[in-house]
Amino acid sequence: MLTQLASAANETAFELPGIITAFVAVAKGLTGFFKAAGTTFLDNMLGILPMALIALTVLNAVVSLVGEERFDNFAQKLTGNFFTRYTILPYLGNFFVGSPIVFTFGRYLKEKYKAAFFEVANRTNMAPMMCLFPHVNPAEMYVWLGVYEGVVKMYGAQAGGVLAVCTFLIGLCTSSMIGLTIEKVNGILAKREGINWEEVEARKHGEAY
Numbered sequence: 059m060l061t062q063l064a065s066a067a068n069e070t071a072f073e074l075p076g077i078i079t080a081f082v083a084v085a086k087g088l089t090g091f092f093k094a095a096g097t098t099f100l101d102n103m104l105g106i107l108p109m110a111l112i113a114l115t116v117l118n119a120v121v122s123l124v125g126e127e128r129f130d131n132f133a134q135k136l137t138g139n140f141f142t143r144y145t146i147l148p149y150l151g152n153f154f155v156g157s158p159i160v161f162t163f164g165r166y167l168k169e170k171y172k173a174a175f176f177e178v179a180n181r182t183n184m185a186p187m188m189c190l191f192p193h194v195n196p197a198e199m200y201v202w203l204g205v206y207e208g209v210v211k212m213y214g215a216q217a218g219g220v221l222a223v224c225t226f227l228i229g230l231c232t233s234s235m236i237g238l239t240i241e242k243v244n245g246i247l248a249k250r251e252g253i254n255w256e257e258v259e260a261r262k263h264g265e266a267y
Contacts, residue, residue, distance in 0.1 A: 121154060133166045143171060144237025145230065148179035152187050157195040160184075169262065170248065170255040174240035182236050186229025189222040 121129055133150070136142040151160035160179050164172045187194045188202050210218040248255065 118155075130166070133163060137167050137171065140238045140241070141234045143167065144174060144178045144241075145183075145233040148175060148183055148233065149187065149230070151179060152184055152194045153191060156193055157184060157197075168255070169258045170245065171241060173244045174237040177240050178233050178237045182233050183229045186226045189225045 133147060136147040136150075147163060147166070148160065151163040155162075157180070161176060163179070164175055167175055184195055185198075185202070188199065189206075192199050206218050206221065209221050
C-alpha cells in the first residue's frame, strides 16, 4: 500500500506528507532486506547445507570404521593435560560430530573440567572452525557469511580467505588459555562453595565416599 502511494506521488504533482514518505522509505528498506535474506537462504540451501550433510555422513563413516571403542579410548587420553583437553579434544569433537553433539564429549572429562570444556567447544573454537568447516554448525553459518561477504565486497576474495584462516588460527591459539582460565575460576568458585571434586566424582560413579 505504501509503495503504491509512493508510485502515485511520482506520477502526479501530489506530494506526500513527510511522515508517509518516511514510512515508505522504511517499507522499501525492509522489503530489500527480506529479499536479500531470502536470496542468501536459498544460496545456503543449494550450496552449503548439502555439503555439510555429506561431510557429516563421511565423518560418521570414518568413526564407524575406526571403531567407537578405539575412538573413546583415544578421546579419554586427550583429557590428561590442559592443552589436549581444551584444544585437541574440542576441535576433534567439533570436526567429527559438530554442534550440538560435541557436548557429549564432556563424558570423557572429570566434572571439574567440564565447564571449561563446554565453553571452549561452544564459543572459543566453534565459530573459528565454522569459517573453514561449515559442517561444524550449519545453523549459524549466516553469521560468518555476513561478515565474509562484507569483507569480500570491500577488499576482494583473497581478503575473505585470509580472514577465515586467521580467525581459525586465533581460535586455535587461544583455546587452551581460555579453557585453563575458566578451569581455575571454576576451581576458586567451587572452593568458595565448599564443593569437593573428589566427592562429586565418587557420587557420579556410585561409590561411597
